[in-house]
Amino acid sequence: MLTHSTFVLLKHHIRPMDLIALDTVAGRKYSFLSLTWGLIADIDIESERFRALGNARFTVEAIFRILSPRAYKGKLSFLPNSPYTHKIRSQTVTLLSQGQREQPATNGKVRSASTPNLSPHTTELGTAANTLGNGHADGAVRDIQEVEETGSEGDVEEEIELPPLDQPVPEHWVTIDDYFVSIVAVYQSHIGPEILAAPAATMTDKLIHLLIIRSPVTRLQMLNIMTQLETGSHTNNPQVELVAVKAFRLEPLELRGNMVVDGEKVAYGPVQGKVLPSAARVMAL
Numbered sequence: 001m002l003t004h005s006t007f008v009l010l011k012h013h014i015r016p017m018d019l020i021a022l023d024t025v026a027g028r029k030y031s032f033l034s035l036t037w038g039l040i041a042d043i044d045i046e047s048e049r050f051r052a053l054g055n056a057r058f059t060v061e062a063i064f065r066i067l068s069p070r071a072y073k074g075k076l077s078f079l080p081n082s083p084y085t086h087k088i089r090s091q092t093v094t095l096l097s098q099g100q101r102e103q104p105a106t107n108g109k110v111r112s113a114s115t116p117n118l119s120p121h122t123t124e125l126g127t128a129a130n131t132l133g134n135g136h137a138d139g140a141v142r143d144i145q146e147v148e149e150t151g152s153e154g155d156v157e158e159e160i161e162l163p164p165l166d167q168p169v170p171e172h173w174v175t176i177d178d179y180f181v182s183i184v185a186v187y188q189s190h191i192g193p194e195i196l197a198a199p200a201a202t203m204t205d206k207l208i209h210l211l212i213i214r215s216p217v218t219r220l221q222m223l224n225i226m227t228q229l230e231t232g233s234h235t236n237n238p239q240v241e242l243v244a245v246k247a248f249r250l251e252p253l254e255l256r257g258n259m260v261v262d263g264e265k266v267a268y269g270p271v272q273g274k275v276l277p278s279a280a281r282v283m284a285l
Contacts, residue, residue, distance in 0.1 A: 007285075011283070011285065012283060013283060013284060013285065014283060015203060015204075015284045016203070016204050016280070017032065017203040017278065017279075017280040017281070017282050017284075018187060018203065018204055018205070018206060018275050018276060018277055018278060018280075019032055019187075019275075019276045019279040020032070020185075020187055020208060020273045020274070020275060020276065021273060021275075021276050022261060022271055022272070022273040023162060023165055023271065023272050023273070024266055024269065025165070025267045025268075025269035025270065025271075026266065026267040029261060029266070030276075030279075031187070031261050031262050031273070032187065032188075032262060033186070033187065033188055033191060033262045033263070034184055034185060034187065034188075034191045034197070034260075034261075034262065035184070035185040035250075035259070035260070035261050035271065035273065036182070036183070036184045036185075036259070036260045037072070037074070037180075037182065037183045037252065037258070037260075038180055038181055038182030038183055038213070038257065039065055039181050039182035039213065040184050040191075040260075041182070041257070041259060042061075042065055042257075043061045043062050043065055044058075044258070044260050044263065045258045045260060045265050046061055046064075046065075046258070047060065047061035058192075062226055066219050066222045066223055066226070069181070069217070069219065069222065070181070071180065071181055071215035072180050072181075072252060072254060072256075072257050073178075073180075073253040073254050074177075074178070074179075074180055074183070074250065074251060074252045074253050075175060075176070075177045075249075075250075075251040075253060076175070076176045076178075076180070076183060076210070076248065076249070076250055077169040077173045077174065077176075077248065077249045077250075077251075078173060078208075078210060078243065078245040078247065078248040078249070079160065079170075079172070079173050079174075079245055079246045079247045079248070080174055080243060080244070080245050080246075081207055081244040081245055081246060082244070084174045084243060086110055086176075086241065087238060087241055110174065110175070110177075160246055160247050160274045160275075162249075162272050162273075165249075165270045165271075165272060169249050169272075173249075176212075178214055178215075179214065179215040179216075180212065181213040181214065181215050181217050181222070182211075183211070183212055183213075183250060184197060184210070185208050185209070185210055185211075185248060185250070185273060186198045186201065186208075186209050186211060187201065187207075187208055187209070187275075188201055189201045189202070194230050195229050195230065196229065196230065196231060196232035197211055197229065198211065199232035199235060200244075203282075203284070204277065204278055205244075206246075206275050206277045207244045207245065207246070207275065208244070208245050208246070208248060208273060208274075208275060209243070209244055209245075210241070210242070210243045210244075210245055211234075211240065211241070211242050212240070212242075213225065213239060213240055214239075214241075217239050221239050224237065225240060246274065246275060247272070247273065247274040247275070248273055249270065249271070249272035250271050250272070251270045252268065252269065259271065
């Protein structure tokens with residue numbers, strides 16, 4: 001890690017990186033990596049009791065959580081980057097689309113709407129360092145606020161306006177009301193050295209990648225998913241959905257649980273986010 005970081009500093013290649021504006025019950029935050037809820041957040045926070053084990057604490061806590069699975073009732077709403085098709089599951093749900101009547105679907109309640117197919121802006125995948133350090137936090141926040149107000153240079157896409165958290169999301173968003181094992185909103189390809197959560201993600205694709213695991217999932221299926229996260233092969237797992245979106249809202253419908261932003265626990269409650277294209281500058285390969 002030290003050798004890699006030194007090489008990045010010497011190379012001094014400055015690259016843009018998207019940030020995510022998150023509205024939480026405690027106010028607005030800016031995120032560069034991920035928001036997690038459910039299993040992944042539980043492992044992150046509750047593994048603190050094994051901190052003496054180093055990084056092995058995550059593996060130990062993951063084993064505990066797989067052996068004692070939890071499911072969380074919640075509502076996930078999002079503006080998909082392309083028309084959303086949910087994966088076929090064993091239970092019955094209701095699929096509601098604009099101009100359509102109710103029809104059989106799968107697992108949980110889903111309200112869906114057609115959206116235009118927007119091609120993501122792709123760039124070469126790189127490894128980024130967090131530039132929002134303690135010494136520059138205030139200036140960085142001011143710069144981010146300017147990006148929100150004026151838009152990024154060269155950004156011609158329509159601004160997405162998020163409604164207040166106590167107001168409903170727009171009708172053309174997709175809404176899933178269900179029991180979830182875990183939801184991860186990720187903006188980089190990796191959320192850890194050995195967790196390839198969103199293989200298609202890039203630093204400036206202007207997308208949030210939602211990794212969704214719904215209940216029920218068996219212990220063996222959960223073990224397979226956790227193993228597949230190391231290689232990115234979970235994208236082919238029928239128990240996992242990976243959806244590219246422009247904005248989202250997550251509403252926990254029960255009091256228990258952990259919510260984590262960029263590895264830090266935040267106030268538990270409704271949260272929503274949208275992309276701030278190229279709002280940060282980082283040194284990367």
